Amino acid sequence: MNMYDATQFGPLIQRYRTTVSVWHVLWQLSIGPIIAVAAGVTGLVREETGSWWWVTAAAAGIALFICAGIVVLWSTSAFLDVYAYGIVVGRRFPGSPVRHVWFSEVHPASIRVFDDIDSVRSLPYRSLSSRWHFSGGADLAVTFVGPDRGTTIGTYARPFAPGEGYVIFGSQRAEEIAHLIRAGLERSGYPPEVAYQTASFGVQRLRGVGGMALGSIPGARAGWQPATNSSAQG
Numbered sequence: 708m709n710m711y712d713a714t715q716f717g718p719l720i721q722r723y724r725t726t727v728s729v730w731h732v733l734w735q736l737s738i739g740p741i742i743a744v745a746a747g748v749t750g751l752v753r754e755e756t757g758s759w760w761w762v763t764a765a766a767a768g769i770a771l772f773i774c775a776g777i778v779v780l781w782s783t784s785a786f787l788d789v790y791a792y793g794i795v796v797g798r799r800f801p802g803s804p805v806r807h808v809w810f811s812e813v814h815p816a817s818i819r820v821f822d823d824i825d826s827v828r829s830l831p832y833r834s835l836s837s838r839w840h841f842s843g844g845a846d847l848a849v850t851f852v853g854p855d856r857g858t859t860i861g862t863y864a865r866p867f868a869p870g871e872g873y874v875i876f877g878s879q880r881a882e883e884i885a886h887l888i889r890a891g892l893e894r895s896g897y898p899p900e901v902a903y904q905t906a907s908f909g910v911q912r913l914r915g916v917g918g919m920a921l922g923s924i925p926g927a928r929a930g931w932q933p934a935t936n937s938s939a940q941g
Contacts, residue, residue: 715792715793715807715860716790716791716792716793716794716795716807716809717790717791717792717793718790718791719788719789719790720789720790720791720887721788721789721883721884721887722786722787722788722789723786723787723788723789723876723878723880723884724785724786724878725783725784725785725786725787725840725841725842725845725876725877725878726841726845726846726847726877726878726879726880727783727842728842728843728844728845728846730844731842731843731844732779732783732842732844735775735778735779735843736772736775736776736779738771738772738775739767739768739769739770739771739772739773739774739775740768740772742764742767742768742771743764743765743767743768743769744768746760746763746764746767746768747761747764750764778835779842780800781798781800781803782835782841782842782843783842784798784799784800784803785797785798785840785841785842785876785877786798786799786840787840787876787878787884789884789887789888789891791891791894792809792810792891792894792895793807793808793809793810793891794806794807794808794810794813794853794888794891795807795808796808796840796874796876797840798840803837804837804856806853806856806874807860808853808854808860808874809860809864809895810888810891810892810894810895811864811892811895811896812853812854812864812865812866812867813851813852813853813867813888813891813892814851814852814853814867814869814926814933815889815892815897815901815902815904815905816904816905816925816933817850817851817852817867817869817873817905817925817926817931817933818849818850818851818885818888818889818905819849819850819851819885819905819908819911819924819925820847820848820849820850820881820882820885820908820909820910820911821847821848821850821881821910821911821912821913821924822846822847822910822911822912822913823846823912823913824841824845824846824847824848824875824877824913825841825843825844825845825846826913826915826916826917826920827839827875827913827916827917827920827921827924828843828916828917829916829917829918838856838873838875839875839877840874840875840876840877841875841876841877841878842877845877846877846879847877847878847879847880847881847882847910848875848876848877848878848881849875849876849878849881849882849884849885849888850873850874850875850876850924850925850926850927851873851874851888851926852867852868852869852872852873852874852925852926852931853867853868853872853873853874854866854867854868854872855868855871855872856868856871856872857871867926869926869927869928869929869930869931870926870927870928870929870930870931871929872926873924873926873927875924881910882909882910885906886906889902889903889906890902
């Protein structure tokens with residue numbers, strides 16, 4: 708993280724780590740051992756006597772366990788730091804990008820809290836996008852639209868970028884985070900009625916799975932228009 712960018716935002720107010728589903732982590736880490744055991748049982752049934760079978764089964768199990776461990780470390784390293792005048796969101800994992808967003812760059816109509824955020828993962832592979840800051844099995848999440856993730860922070864406010872600038876951060880404290888973001892918008896000059904315009908929506912539920920669920924998040928699609936999307940439909 709570029710600490711100079713972060714300190715431009717003033718004092719740190721609160722630091723958050725994404726909420727981790729223990730059961731999902733255990734399931735991911737168990738895939739390798741399960742494959743190895745299944746291969747071993749198959750070898751016993753087929754009465755395999757060659758050492759290659761057992762070496763291959765063990766190697767496959769170990770490789771899958773290591774890969775799953777890396778994925779778990781990556782997905783559970785997501786963080787969101789709230790400062791007086793901005794947000795820093797990303798993953799504390801080598802090579803992962805970190806975004807710096809002024810509160811004046813957050814669209815006030817896009818701030819929402821959803822439950823079952825894990826439903827945005829498409830079937831059947833249930834993969835995680837590097838654009839999403841949560842781990843598998845996540846429930847509550849705060850979402851909002853900021854500037855294009857491909858742009859860098861400056862001394863001026865970048866324009867909102869639906870489609871390329873949305874943020875999803877999974878946390879059981881999502882409602883608290885949403886409140887801090889709205890308070891930050893007010894400090895940045897938004898009138899209270901604008902900064903808190905979506906607060907009355909409370910916790911909303913996504914529609915469908917995969918692309919359909921993602922499309923119900925305000926600003927996740929490039930064509931989002933807040934003037935006609937001020938309700939739960941996004």
